[in-house]
Amino acid sequence: MSTRNENPSGAAEPMIGATGLTKQYGRSQALRGASVTLRAGEILAVTGASGSGKSTLLHCLAGIVRPDEGEVSYGRERLDRASENRLSELRRTDFGVVFQFGQLIPELTVRDNVMLPLLLAGTDRAAAQDRADEWLERFGVRGQAALRPGELSGGQGQRVALARAWVTGPKAVFADEPTGALDSLAGEQVMTALVHAARESGAAVLLITHDAQIAAYADREVWLRDGAVHSGATPFAVQEAAHHEG
Numbered sequence: 001m002s003t004r005n006e007n008p009s010g011a012a013e014p015m016i017g018a019t020g021l022t023k024q025y026g027r028s029q030a031l032r033g034a035s036v037t038l039r040a041g042e043i044l045a046v047t048g049a050s051g052s053g054k055s056t057l058l059h060c061l062a063g064i065v066r067p068d069e070g071e072v073s074y075g076r077e078r079l080d081r082a083s084e085n086r087l088s089e090l091r092r093t094d095f096g097v098v099f100q101f102g103q104l105i106p107e108l109t110v111r112d113n114v115m116l117p118l119l120l121a122g123t124d125r126a127a128a129q130d131r132a133d134e135w136l137e138r139f140g141v142r143g144q145a146a147l148r149p150g151e152l153s154g155g156q157g158q159r160v161a162l163a164r165a166w167v168t169g170p171k172a173v174f175a176d177e178p179t180g181a182l183d184s185l186a187g188e189q190v191m192t193a194l195v196h197a198a199r200e201s202g203a204a205v206l207l208i209t210h211d212a213q214i215a216a217y218a219d220r221e222v223w224l225r226d227g228a229v230h231s232g233a234t235p236f237a238v239q240e241a242a243h244h245e246g
């Protein structure tokens, strides 16, 4: 089911804005003047062929990577100039991140994985466990709380990763190909859970995907080519390239 254009918050104010971002890795120019806005409460899909700069853009917006040039604003704060301490604080409190392969800690149980961000933020153990169980329940994986990540299906693992991203009450969640390793049914279940969590919590979501069906869950779509952002629906040629390479 697509929820395109159904942002119930109706909020249009920019939450995170990036202008003129450039980022070079050795000889490879990942971003060339990329500008994008993530508005409060919206789900924004970012598509584009492999190597077009999608992950680098997400890393710059989430304060994981500092751009070479350009500005990243979070409200009134300049993330491109923020200290490392402030950026790691924001990643613990205001931002959640989900990657293609969940990146759960294999030695910890599902519940301990989800509790971890809360414990790092100083929440006491009993409260952290209650909140972790609550989010596992919302993502339909409460029954798997005592298992280790290696015992989960791909879709369950991604729903646990979403629970871990949402457990701290983030203002924005950055999801880099969260369904990229899943079959289409598991991908749809993960996206349904993600949209539900976003609507319930009011968190904005930046969703990277090479899959047009996954992008259709978003409120708005932008696409990257050669490190620059374009708005509107992804052109078919870019979709095709992303599909084959992704």
Ligand SMILES: Nc1ncnc2c1ncn2[C@@H]1O[C@H](COP(=O)(O)OP(=O)(O)OP(=O)(O)O)[C@@H](O)[C@H]1O
Pocket: 025, 026, 028, 029, 030, 048, 049, 050, 051, 052, 053, 054, 055, 056, 057, 246
């Ligand atoms: N940490 C890094 N070190 C070196 N080069 C990098 C690094 N991260 C990205 N790049 C390069 O920057 C360019 C953009 O990469 P990026 O991962 O942002 O693209 P992408 O659109 O997310 O690609 P994909 O869909 O394949 O994940 C690529 O040429 C890539 O090789």
